[in-house]
Amino acid sequence: MSTETSPTNAAESSRWRRKAILAASAAVAMVALVGCKADVISYDLPAESARYTFQTETDGVTTAWEYTSDRPTEPGTPTSQPCIADVVLKETGPCRPEPLIFLRYDLGLGLDNTAEADRFHPITVTGYYQDRLGTPPAVTELRAEASFDGGKVWRPVSTEAAGKNTFTARIKHPKRDQASGGVALRITATDRAGNTVEQTIPQAYRLR
Structure with a gap:
């Protein structure tokens, strides 16, 4: 399931509208985790810069992006990697991926x-973007939370660059019998442009 919403002022009619393409954000983000196949999602956006929310759920893993998007003035994809809009929808004009932050886990x-x-257990989280996004902003902040009771109570986790x-x-893991359902994770990342992603994994792993 996926939903995309825009602010009120972005929904007004525009003399120029653009086609936005997302390669099934949740499927792309979670392919290594759940082996999903990506679909192509297409929707219209106004030319003006606006703030958007895109939400997905895949096998219980929920992801919510907030990002700013506007009309591209020049192509943002290399010729060796054509825009999916050109290949699938035969769109013309400048094209670039949306600036969505994806998360990779170790x-x-x-x-x-x-x-x-x-005991304390370290995990590593890396933010990244679609390869065709020319100059993506740096991810400047990451907040992590863990839950040991199925998401009823979330505990902040210390992070460092x-x-x-x-x-x-x-x-900080509790004793095994205090997390019989495993460890849930909620990660929130923010980049220099103010784009954000929040991803919740109901059962990231179990304790032994």
Whole structure:
């Protein structure tokens, strides 16, 4: 399921409208996690700069983006990687991907996809963009929260920068019987342009 909303002023009629293309944001973001196949989503946006929200849910993993988008003045994709609008919809004119932040995880798990209980456990989260976005802004902030009771209570997790667009979070695991349903994660990232993403994984891993 996916929804895309725009602010009121962006919904007014415009003399020039543009076609926005998203390669199924949730599917692209979570393909490594759940093996989804990406679909092509197309919708019209006004030419004026406006703030948008795009939300998806894939196998219980929810992702919500807030981003600013406006009419491109020049192509934002290399000739070796044509815009999906040109290939699929035969659109003409400048084209570029939307500035959505995607998240890549290194959870540091064992071969059985579990982590040790009753101790601090580091995970690494990296923000990235579609390759065809020419000069993406830097991811400047990442907040992490963990839940051990199925999302009823969320606990803040300390994070620190660990390289370009990369952050390390140290999660204090409870004893195994205090997290029988596993560990849920909620990650929020913000880039220099003010674009954000919030992703919630109901069961990222279990404890041993």
